[in-house]
Amino acid sequence: MEPLFLPKILTTFKEGYTRQQLLRDVMAGTIVGVVALPLAIAFAIASGVSPEKGLLTAVVAGFLISLMGGSRVQIGGPTGAFVVIVAGIIATYGLDGLIISTIMAGVIMIVFGLFRLGAVIRFIPYPLTVGFTSGIALLIFVSQIKDFFGLQTGELPADFAAKMNVLMVSFHTVQWSTLLLGLVSFGLTMFWGKISSRVPGSLIALLLGAVLVALGVLNVDTIGSKFGEIPSAISMPSLPNLSWDLIIRHIGPAFTIALLGSIESLLSAVVSDGMIGGRHRSNTELIAQGVANIGSGLFGGIPATGAIARTATNVKNGGRTPVAGLVHAVVLLIIMLFAGKWAGLIPLSVLAGILMVVAYNMSEWRSFVSIMRGSRYDVLVLLTSFVLTVVVDLTIAIQVGMVLAALLFMKRMADVGEVRTLVNYPDDEVDDAAMVRLELPASCVVYEVSGPLFFGVANKFKELMHNIPDRSTIVIIRMRHVPMIDATGIHNLKALLQRFIYLKKQVILTGVNPEVAEALKQHGIWQLIGGENVLPLFEEAVSKVKGLAARD
Numbered sequence: 017m018e019p020l021f022l023p024k025i026l027t028t029f030k031e032g033y034t035r036q037q038l039l040r041d042v043m044a045g046t047i048v049g050v051v052a053l054p055l056a057i058a059f060a061i062a063s064g065v066s067p068e069k070g071l072l073t074a075v076v077a078g079f080l081i082s083l084m085g086g087s088r089v090q091i092g093g094p095t096g097a098f099v100v101i102v103a104g105i106i107a108t109y110g111l112d113g114l115i116i117s118t119i120m121a122g123v124i125m126i127v128f129g130l131f132r133l134g135a136v137i138r139f140i141p142y143p144l145t146v147g148f149t150s151g152i153a154l155l156i157f158v159s160q161i162k163d164f165f166g167l168q169t170g171e172l173p174a175d176f177a178a179k180m181n182v183l184m185v186s187f188h189t190v191q192w193s194t195l196l197l198g199l200v201s202f203g204l205t206m207f208w209g210k211i212s213s214r215v216p217g218s219l220i221a222l223l224l225g226a227v228l229v230a231l232g233v234l235n236v237d238t239i240g241s242k243f244g245e246i247p248s249a250i251s252m253p254s255l256p257n258l259s260w261d262l263i264i265r266h267i268g269p270a271f272t273i274a275l276l277g278s279i280e281s282l283l284s285a286v287v288s289d290g291m292i293g294g295r296h297r298s299n300t301e302l303i304a305q306g307v308a309n310i311g312s313g314l315f316g317g318i319p320a321t322g323a324i325a326r327t328a329t330n331v332k333n334g335g336r337t338p339v340a341g342l343v344h345a346v347v348l349l350i351i352m353l354f355a356g357k358w359a360g361l362i363p364l365s366v367l368a369g370i371l372m373v374v375a376y377n378m379s380e381w382r383s384f385v386s387i388m389r390g391s392r393y394d395v396l397v398l399l400t401s402f403v404l405t406v407v408v409d410l411t412i413a414i415q416v417g418m419v420l421a422a423l424l425f426m427k428r429m430a431d432v433g434e435v436r437t438l439v440n441y442p443d444d445e446v447d448d449a450a451m452v453r454l455e456l457p458a459s460c461v462v463y464e465v466s467g468p469l470f471f472g473v474a475n476k477f478k479e480l481m482h483n484i485p486d487r488s489t490i491v492i493i494r495m496r497h498v499p500m501i502d503a504t505g506i507h508n509l510k511a512l513l514q515r516f517i518y519l520k521k522q523v524i525l526t527g528v529n530p531e532v533a534e535a536l537k538q539h540g541i542w543q544l545i546g547g548e549n550v551l552p553l554f555e556e557a558v559s560k561v562k563g564l565a566a567r568d
Contacts, residue, residue, distance in 0.1 A: 020132065021300050023084045025338040037336060044335030045343025047214065048091055051329050052078075052344060053351055054218045055374070057239070057359060058367040059094040060318065062159060063102035065111065066243050067359060069318050070094050071352045072250065075345050077308035077320030082341025084307055086300030087285040089292060091326040091341050092308055096374045097280050098273070098319045100155045101410055105269045107174050113266060115256050119313035120263065120270035121277065125306030128278055134298025137278050141425075143398040144417040145279060146383045151405025151413065153379035157372055158183070164202075164368035166194030166236065176406050194236045194365045197225055201369025206376075213332070218370045225366035226358065239367075240360025248356045250349075253314035272411040273309070277321040281305045284322030291331045325377070393424040426470070433467030438494070454558055457565040461488040466497040469505030469532075490564065491516055492557050496527030506539045513544055524561070526554045 052074050060070025074093035081092030105114045128137065155176070161183050162169055168189040172179050201221035208217025228234045239246070285296040305321060312320050330340050387398050397420055404413035439454075439462040456462070501509070516523050523545045528536065533550070536542065542550065551557050 028337040040334035041340040044333040045340040049344040049347025051216045054222045062099045064106045073312045073317035075349045077312040079345035080308040082338040084304035086297030117266045117269040121273035122306040122309030124274035129299040129302030141421040143394040147398040147401030148405045151402045153375040157375035160368035163364040164198040166191030198365035198369045201366040205373040225363040226361040229361045237364045246356040273319045281322035284324040438462040460490040462492045464494040469501040471504035524557045525550045526557045
């Protein structure tokens, strides 16, 4: 069994850590730190907080995730998936509410890990994750239109339809120099990788924009003009004032952060496993992510999780141990402390271009189109989560999507479940030819139950109860294809058996698997029909029935 909490960094050092690997990790961590710089700033601004909040999150949470995490190569920090959530929480609860929600989310993630829910979270339906991820991508893209075009709109409304209306009526205010810089930023971020994979295009765009502003070539809105100078120091951690009322008030956004952070971090860990041929420890990763979010909140940062793109960059540049992630956090800290003042020169349109590429990459439009061609149930979950994310709220989208997916799953299981007549003499229309050849006596009726016996198939038992022939005195029920049974299934099966016994019919069960058998024993089924009438093989039941018929 996977250890509850065993950081990969301990395994790394126990297995032996060479000087060559240290050099590779330092190089990979330095590159990832440089890559993370513009993204951390951009995600913070897009979320509605000041730039240093993103850098603080990348430093504190990134360091803790690598130090305590269950993946060798996971890089943690702020991600695009949280932009919409953070913006919504700030709009409703303010910055203090965001900090409280982030710390509470960290506690929830630790609980997830302690209860070994790492494997369970992976079972969240894929159409649901694609739906809300695509919705988030669309919202991020739309939120950057103002800065990308330099539109004079004032404060944009939170509602999607109202925001789109304001943007459309404001297009006559476009600033062409801002738009040109945004297009250059978008192009460099999107296509620079074809020229060089070592230096990210987003960093080239960021440096180019800052230089043009510093030389006075362009007069555009910058980080400095909107937020002022980025602090070159880290404040001491502090715990916000908490009360029971505040905890209850923030449980919704905290749970959303925790669920989304868990999904994103474990998905990133799975992807990185495939790249390095490793195997992450999911529960350890969840606990580390929880500690990292608590740490980020205490330092005034925003939610953090595993970042797939930065993790892939780490792997491609030779990072193979958590040391690379630690180096990435240290590099960002050094940049923040000694070069933060220069970040004020970065144009907002450059960050908008970078974030538009991020939105495009996280949109998963190919997966979206593929799911749209599939099952109508998957399409319903996909579109519901997508539309609710865009039009209403991500929290509502996840909640409704999970409930809808669960209901549709139960519908599918109920459709798979079947109670089928194999032998029902003399009704030849429903006879199974193979069963007929067994030459069972006419007083014997044979049914086969398939699929999980849960509350969704209760009506099928009722049909069987009313369709039993009056002349039959022996009923064989084959259960070889029943993988599980819940309380409702047991209740309905027991009611059926009691009905048969009342009608003086002998019941024989065959092929009951050990888990189902244990559940039936605990609820008195054995005592009801007699343990001698529960047989492992159908052939044994046939022999028993023929023996009974011969005695009669």
